[in-house]
Amino acid sequence: MYFFFKKLLIRLFPEKFLIRIEFSLRFFYSLLYLGSAVRCNICGGRFTGFIPLVSGDLLCPRCGSLPRQRRLWIILQPFIHPESRINILHFSPSRFLQKKLQHRIPLYYTTSDYDRKSGTDKHFDITHIPEPDERYGLIICFHVLEHIPDDWQAIGELYRITKPEGRVFIQTPFTEGKLVEDKTITTAAYRLHYFGQEDHVRIYSIEGLAGRLKEAGFSVQAEQYSADLSLGLKEETVLICSKTKSQIFS
Numbered sequence: 001m002y003f004f005f006k007k008l009l010i011r012l013f014p015e016k017f018l019i020r021i022e023f024s025l026r027f028f029y030s031l032l033y034l035g036s037a038v039r040c041n042i043c044g045g046r047f048t049g050f051i052p053l054v055s056g057d058l059l060c061p062r063c064g065s066l067p068r069q070r071r072l073w074i075i076l077q078p079f080i081h082p083e084s085r086i087n088i089l090h091f092s093p094s095r096f097l098q099k100k101l102q103h104r105i106p107l108y109y110t111t112s113d114y115d116r117k118s119g120t121d122k123h124f125d126i127t128h129i130p131e132p133d134e135r136y137g138l139i140i141c142f143h144v145l146e147h148i149p150d151d152w153q154a155i156g157e158l159y160r161i162t163k164p165e166g167r168v169f170i171q172t173p174f175t176e177g178k179l180v181e182d183k184t185i186t187t188a189a190y191r192l193h194y195f196g197q198e199d200h201v202r203i204y205s206i207e208g209l210a211g212r213l214k215e216a217g218f219s220v221q222a223e224q225y226s227a228d229l230s231l232g233l234k235e236e237t238v239l240i241c242s243k244t245k246s247q248i249f250s
């Protein structure tokens with residue numbers, strides 16, 4: 001039913017209008033799911049269940065959060081308390097999470113999306129970020145690098161704008177074994193087949209991406225998180241990249 005309503009609304013109304021009323025629409029739709037079986041840690045809603053997507057992800061009926069965003073909210077807690085003074089740059093945030101973080105740490109939170117329709121503060125090209133060196137103490141880069149043809153350049157830029165002892169949280173879809181990349185694969189159909197999505201230009205393995213990040217100078221920890229059914233979280237890995245002083249001066 002969710003997908004039926006979504007398609008109907010997209011057909012009937014302009015995108016800009018739907019984005020403006022998105023939170024109200026989601027709130028009213030979520031009333032159909034009121035219950036106590038599961039809980040969303042971002043919007044605080046309790047529901048009979050999440051909405052299953054084709055990808056296998058579980059969508060929150062109220063705020064539209066995906067598992068990776070609910071996981072990110074947990075990971076971020078030590079960095080977003082009221083006394084925190086860490087400059088955070090968040091690439092491609094979800095709208096509800098963006099709103100929540102803007103409210104929590106308004107002076108220290110910057111959002112960026114290359115897509116100018118997205119309502120973020122900035123629209124950086126991640127391969128040429130117009131920010132000074134060592135500007136940010138924490139950068140969140142979830143599900144971005146697999147879209148970027150020159151990811152070496154993007155990773156170099158992430159390293160450049162990270163403060164000494166700062167961190168970058170990175171996640172992409174991962175495959176087992178080796179990173180799969182072939183620059184001759186350019187059509188949507190082939191990209192879907194080889195990389196898992198029509199607009200992806202590679203699929204990383206954990207080791208493959210960690211290797212590129214280490215070459216840029218980061219120390220990398222592949223943090224593995226277990227599933228939590230009550231929060232609709234699946235097992236996943238986030239790469240925690242640190243720019244340590246010893247690396248900078250060595």
Ligand SMILES: [Zn+2]
Nearest residue numbers: 040043060063
């Ligand atoms: Zn939610």
